[in-house]
Amino acid sequence: MSDKKSHALVNVSQPNFLDDVFDYSLPPKIVFDGPAVEYIDGKPVTFDPKDMKTRDIVITDTTFRDGQQARPPYTVDQMVHIYDLLAKLGGPNGVIRQTEFFLYTKNDRLALDRCRSLGHKFPEVTGWIRAVKGDFRLVKETGLKETGMLTSCSDYHIFSKLKFDRKLAMESYCEVVAAAFEAGVRPRCHLEDVTRADIDGFVLPFVDKLMEMSRDVPPELSVKIRLCDTMGFGLSYPGAALPRSVPKLIYKMTHECGVPSDRLEWHGHNDFHKVHINGGTAWLYGCNALNATLFGYGERCGNPPLESAIMEYIGIKGGLCGINTAVVTELADYMRSIGLPIPDNYPFVGRAFNVTRAGIHAGGLRQDERIYNIFDTTKLLGKPPRVMITDKSGADGVVIWVNDFFGLKGEDKINKIKVHAIARWVMDQYEKEGRLTAISDEELEAKVKELLPDYWQKYRRGM
Numbered sequence: 001m002s003d004k005k006s007h008a009l010v011n012v013s014q015p016n017f018l019d020d021v022f023d024y025s026l027p028p029k030i031v032f033d034g035p036a037v038e039y040i041d042g043k044p045v046t047f048d049p050k051d052m053k054t055r056d057i058v059i060t061d062t063t064f065r066d067g068q069q070a071r072p073p074y075t076v077d078q079m080v081h082i083y084d085l086l087a088k089l090g091g092p093n094g095v096i097r098q099t100e101f102f103l104y105t106k107n108d109r110l111a112l113d114r115c116r117s118l119g120h121k122f123p124e125v126t127g128w129i130r131a132v133k134g135d136f137r138l139v140k141e142t143g144l145k146e147t148g149m150l151t152s153c154s155d156y157h158i159f160s161k162l163k164f165d166r167k168l169a170m171e172s173y174c175e176v177v178a179a180a181f182e183a184g185v186r187p188r189c190h191l192e193d194v195t196r197a198d199i200d201g202f203v204l205p206f207v208d209k210l211m212e213m214s215r216d217v218p219p220e221l222s223v224k225i226r227l228c229d230t231m232g233f234g235l236s237y238p239g240a241a242l243p244r245s246v247p248k249l250i251y252k253m254t255h256e257c258g259v260p261s262d263r264l265e266w267h268g269h270n271d272f273h274k275v276h277i278n279g280g281t282a283w284l285y286g287c288n289a290l291n292a293t294l295f296g297y298g299e300r301c302g303n304p305p306l307e308s309a310i311m312e313y314i315g316i317k318g319g320l321c322g323i324n325t326a327v328v329t330e331l332a333d334y335m336r337s338i339g340l341p342i343p344d345n346y347p348f349v350g351r352a353f354n355v356t357r358a359g360i361h362a363g364g365l366r367q368d369e370r371i372y373n374i375f376d377t378t379k380l381l382g383k384p385p386r387v388m389i390t391d392k393s394g395a396d397g398v399v400i401w402v403n404d405f406f407g408l409k410g411e412d413k414i415n416k417i418k419v420h421a422i423a424r425w426v427m428d429q430y431e432k433e434g435r436l437t438a439i440s441d442e443e444l445e446a447k448v449k450e451l452l453p454d455y456w457q458k459y460r461r462g463m
Contacts, residue, residue, distance in 0.1 A: 017370075024376050030315040036284075038238040038247060045251045047284045052316050057283050059309045060265060060291045061086060061099035064111070065128050065148075066303055067293040068102070071340065078338055079111040080118070082294070085331050087120040091322030094122030095313060096306070097289065100148055103127045103138040112142060126188070131176045139185055146186040148226065149176060153203050154193035166202050174209060181217045188224040190267070195233040199242050199252060207257040224263045225253060226291065229278060232271030232301065236281040246278050250285040265289035270301040279304040280312050294331060295342060295349070307331075307348050325380040354385045356397070389439040391430035395423040401444060402452070406459040414455070421451045 021029050032049035039045060063086075064079055074082070083099065090096030101115075102108040116125050127147035129135035139147045151173045152158060158169045173189065180187040189210060197203050207225060214222040227249055235244045242248050246266075253259040266282035266289070268275045279290045296305035307328045314320060332342060332349035344352040354377050369385050378384040386404060387397040395416045402422070403413045416423075425447055429435040449456045 022370075024370050025379060026319070027311045027314050027375050027380075029318050030312070036238070040242075040248050040251060045247050045285070047247075047286065052284065053318070055288060056262060057288050057290070057313065057316070058097035059090070059095055059306060059313065060097055060289050061123055061293065061306060062267070062291050062298070062303060063099065063294045063306070064108075065100045065102055066267075066298040069299040070297045070302065073105075073107065074111075074338075076107050076111045076114060080114045081334065082331070083111075083115040083123075084118060084120075085327055085334065086123055086294075087118070088324055089310065089327035089331065090122055091320075091324055092122075093322040095310070095321060095323055096123045098126050098146075099123040100126045100128045103129060103135075103142060103147075109138075109142060128190075131173045131189075133176060133179060136176060136179050136183070139180075140183050144185065146188060146224075147180070148188040148190050149173075149180075150192055151189045151206075152192040153206065154197040155202075156196060157193050158202075170202070170206050170209065173206070174213065177210065177213060177223060181213070181221055184221065186221050186224065188226055188265070190226045190228050192228045193230040194227050194249065195229045195244050196231060197243055199249070203243075204252060204257060207253065207259065211258050222263060224265060225259050226265040226267050227253070227282070227287070229266070229268040232269040232274060234268060234274060234278045236274065236277050246281045247285045250282060250287050254286045261286045261288045265291055267291040268304050269298065270296060270303065275302065275304050276308050276312070279309060283312075283316070295335065295340070295346070297340065305347075311348065326382050329381045329383060348381060352388065354383060355388050356385070389426055389444060391427065391435075393426065395419060398423045398426060402448060402455075405445065405448060406455055408459075414452075418452070422447055425451075 021031055023029065035046050035048050037044050037046045063082065064074070068074060086096050086099060101112045103112070112125055112127075124146070125144065127139050127142060127144045129139060129147055129149050131149040131151050135149075152162065152169070155166075158164050158166060162169060164172065177187045177189065191197070191203065191207075194203060210223040210225070229246075233244050234246045234249075236246050238247075240248075242252070250264070253264055254261060264287045266279055266287045268278045268282075268291075275296070279292070283290055290304060290309050292304040292306035292309045293302065294306050296302040296308075310323060310325070310328065314323060314325075328348055336342060342350055344350045347353055354373055356372055373385040384404070387393060387400045389397055389401055398419045399414060399416050402419050403409075406414075408414060422444070426439055429439065449460075
């Protein structure tokens with residue numbers, strides 16, 4: 001049966017900019033028109049969009065742990081400065097709720113102590129160890145209230161890496177969890193390689209045991225579960241099968257094992273370019289914590305980018321919730337200064353993320369920057385939209401560059417006619433000189449001084 005029907009054109013005298021979704025002062029709001037439903041064993045696997053407004057979804061940070069597995073170690077001063085900026089970015093409500101540190105080197109422990117000495121409530125400092133008793137000594141020595149511990153759960157890891165069988169692996173992990181309880185430390189079990197594990201044969205019995213053990217300790221010590229998509233195999237698609245289905249993994253944890261949403265965390269990897277959407281999907285289906293790293297830096301292809309999780313959070317909640325988005329730019333500038341490469345086209349912070357080269361795009365920006373700018377990047381990130389001048393820019397691109405250069409707004413803006421000579425010079429570079437590279441800002445500045453001397457005298461004198 002066909003669903004085909006007629007659709008009548010609605011002609012209007014005023015444009016409909018869909019401001020309820022695309023409020024230019026914020027990243028676009030994420031709006032749902034009903035619950036999403038798929039099925040597992042005949043039972044609905046759903047999320048209710050209304051819950052997202054009230055659930056305490058948070059971001060947790062692993063820049064100093066997984067992030068350091070993709071680059072040379074940070075110095076202590078660098079870690080302290082980055083931690084301070086993370087606290088500023090997440091704001092007083094603790095949107096960035098926790099961060100984790102290695103505990104193995106003197107520098108890691110010194111950085112941990114110095115970060116705690118700053119007195120920030122958020123992000124809470126936690127640790128990371130292997131699930132072995134010898135490592136747990138490090139947690140007790142630092143006095144941390146919570147630590148992650150590696151509890152590998154696929155047979156690839158249990159049999160081939162650890163040389164255990166499933167029973168021995170589970171018993172070994174539970175011994176270290178019991179040691180954490182005894183020391184008054186909350187254990188956070190990292191279910192490594194969960195998207196390649198036998199869910200019914202190992203993962204669910206193991207999580208059942210952890211929930212059973214948690215019933216015998218105070219609530220503040222109850223085990224947390226981190227679902228680790230170690231190889232990036234996770235899928236957000238409706239109907240995808242376990243162990244790769246993110247919605248079904250969350251459902252199994254929350255409904256069948258009774259893991260509360262506030263004790264469940266998602267940790268992804270980007271081997272198949274699915275890291276951000278998988279993290280957002282985990283949030284939607286009942287996992288409160290999304291583990292991320294600054295600019296996605298992490299082992300191999302990286303982890304969920306923390307700054308993207310920040311924008312997703314704002315889109316879901318429909319407001320800033322105390323987040324200071326300008327710190328994203330501050331963090332990017334700092335990371336570049338200490339040698340972290342960020343591609344020019346990287347979202348939100350790349351040098352060209354809101355720079356256009358196309359003349360037709362530049363024409364749109366000239367008329368209304370909302371046409372080709374994702375949100376008010378000037379207000380939220382301190383980065384106004386810009387143009388880069390090439391053979392594709394045309395007079396529209398040149399006039400935007402010149403007005404930005406002089407800082408002209410409103411009625412003071414130069415029109416296209418006045419930049420005709422500069423635009424002609426640009427085209428000659430390509431048509432007559434055979435140029436293949438973009439025109440640099442320095443070249444344009446010299447040409448503006450030559451061809452627009454009156455404006456130069458009025459707006460640039462003494463600079």
